[in-house]
Amino acid sequence: MTTLLLQLAGPLQSWGTGxxxxxxxxxxxxxxxxxxxxxxxxxxxxxxxxxxxxxxxRFGVRCDQPGRVVRDFQTARALDESYSLPLTYRFYLSxxxxxxxxxxxxxxxxxxAEALRRPAFPLFLGRRSCxxxxxxxxxxxxxxxxxxxxxxxxxxxxWYRRTKPAQMELDLIVDAGPEHLANDTMQDEPLSxxxxxxxxxxxxxxxxxxxxxxxxxxxxxxGSESSVGGVRTASTRRPRQQTSHDPMAWWETR
Amino acid sequence: MSHFLTRIDLNPxxxxxxxxxxxxxxxxxxxxxxxTPSQRxxxxxxxxxxTPAGTRLYVVSDVEPDPTSVLEEYGWPLADSWRTRDYAxxxxxxxxxxxxxxxxxxxxxxxxxxPPRPGSDRGPRKQRVAHVTATQQLEWFRSRCDGWGVMVTxxxxxxxxVDRRVLEFPRQGRTVTVGTATFEGVLQVSEAAELRRRLxxxxxxxxxxxxxxxxxxxxxxxx
Numbered sequence: 001m002t003t004l005l006l007q008l009a010g011p012l013q014s015w016g017t018g019x020x021x022x023x024x025x026x027x028x029x030x031x032x033x034x035x036x037x038x039x040x041x042x043x044x045x046x047x048x049x050x051x052x053x054x055x056x057x058r059f060g061v062r063c064d065q066p067g068r069v070v071r072d073f074q075t076a077r078a079l080d081e082s083y084s085l086p087l088t089y090r091f092y093l094s095x096x097x098x099x100x101x102x103x104x105x106x107x108x109x110x111x112x113a114e115a116l117r118r119p120a121f122p123l124f125l126g127r128r129s130c131x132x133x134x135x136x137x138x139x140x141x142x143x144x145x146x147x148x149x150x151x152x153x154x155x156x157x158x159w160y161r162r163t164k165p166a167q168m169e170l171d172l173i174v175d176a177g178p179e180h181l182a183n184d185t186m187q188d189e190p191l192s193x194x195x196x197x198x199x200x201x202x203x204x205x206x207x208x209x210x211x212x213x214x215x216x217x218x219x220x221x222x223g224s225e226s227s228v229g230g231v232r233t234a235s236t237r238r239p240r241q242q243t244s245h246d247p248m249a250w251w252e253t254r
Numbered sequence: 255m256s257h258f259l260t261r262i263d264l265n266p267x268x269x270x271x272x273x274x275x276x277x278x279x280x281x282x283x284x285x286x287x288x289x290t291p292s293q294r295x296x297x298x299x300x301x302x303x304x305t306p307a308g309t310r311l312y313v314v315s316d317v318e319p320d321p322t323s324v325l326e327e328y329g330w331p332l333a334d335s336w337r338t339r340d341y342a343x344x345x346x347x348x349x350x351x352x353x354x355x356x357x358x359x360x361x362x363x364x365x366x367x368x369p370p371r372p373g374s375d376r377g378p379r380k381q382r383v384a385h386v387t388a389t390q391q392l393e394w395f396r397s398r399c400d401g402w403g404v405m406v407t408x409x410x411x412x413x414x415x416v417d418r419r420v421l422e423f424p425r426q427g428r429t430v431t432v433g434t435a436t437f438e439g440v441l442q443v444s445e446a447a448e449l450r451r452r453l454x455x456x457x458x459x460x461x462x463x464x465x466x467x468x469x470x471x472x473x474x475x476x477x
Contacts, residue, residue, distance in 0.1 A: 244305045245357040245438060247312060247469035248261050250347070251339050 002109040003148040005138040009097040013125035026091045031188040032059045044120025047193040058103040060174030065156035067096025103145035154212040166217035172210040180206035257341035260313040271328045277423035278463035288319035299456045299467040354470040359436045361460035362394035384433030391435040403448030404441040413439040
């Protein structure tokens, strides 16, 4: 089996799975239906075409940088301005980075990697308004899905890595398999993207974590606040709390 | 001349106290209200300490204060929440070589040379500006403490910056800005007479606004 590793990074991403009507939410991580749809778009499949060949892929996500949720409030009116459309709220993840792995037959994986480099349709991160900020393809490997996700170096942005400790635990969400039993189910296994009748099946997923090293960690207790001759050196940036210094202690002890 | 050290616990839950603490100009007024017009102190020093034990107002003056008005408006008027003591034992205890814990809230400033405007025929002028960074403020302390009769470089001594604030408050229709830094640590007395003078006359600028009061405590009293 071969695994294709993708990075999904951009100023905005949006991964809705249960949105209805005026609230268009985002999940905390890319959904399987979104990534299968992305692959299908790269291959040039139309929405009504079958996607059985993509459903044999095993899917996993590593949350390298969770980002934060931002809300976009939108109004719209009819073209002739005669009436208003409902107010809508659209939610996005900002500044998030995810690593996605898909595992499958070697021929299929290599075809997908090639298609992602020359996509038939434009690719975006969950919504048309969310273009990727980095190349999607990280590479292919002969490892299986979980080892491939676990061995990849941390992909978070440099500014983010500098704020974090030397050892990080990243959230890992993978299709349940022989080594990882399901501890959750999600209804985002796409059966058909046909706009007349979209259908999604339940899939068993395993939520776990994955340790990565942080080469850019800035350990606050590395001795930079060294004491020289009892005088703390000038790198004292953050004032500490005032103690209970009591000038009245000459007269009383309390 | 005798001096007095006074400590008044402030009640932070009272609305007036929040207003008071927001403006050093008001605290200055409240401190002055502790003295009768016939017996004004030469220049009282005061400081607000925000410690785990509570918010406290310390005053050093050469006239014994009557803190009734402060207690009534900002404290606990009926509780045993204030002390005033003759400062003489402390001043007498200070002698060369002694080691004390200290706290000082000061206004670290320097004279900056402001370049003239383009086209002006005047030279650069000096302006007093606050030291901004923690590094500058600590450097200000270390370079001047010699002149106050103390050392912070001997073994077992040292200074730390524990609080930094920029106070902005209205006074007579204008905004006053004072940058303050609170220093704490352990010092050794190098010139007792000079330190005694500093203890009652204060250190640096903005003494009306809660800066310049250096207090000492026995080292054993500091955890």
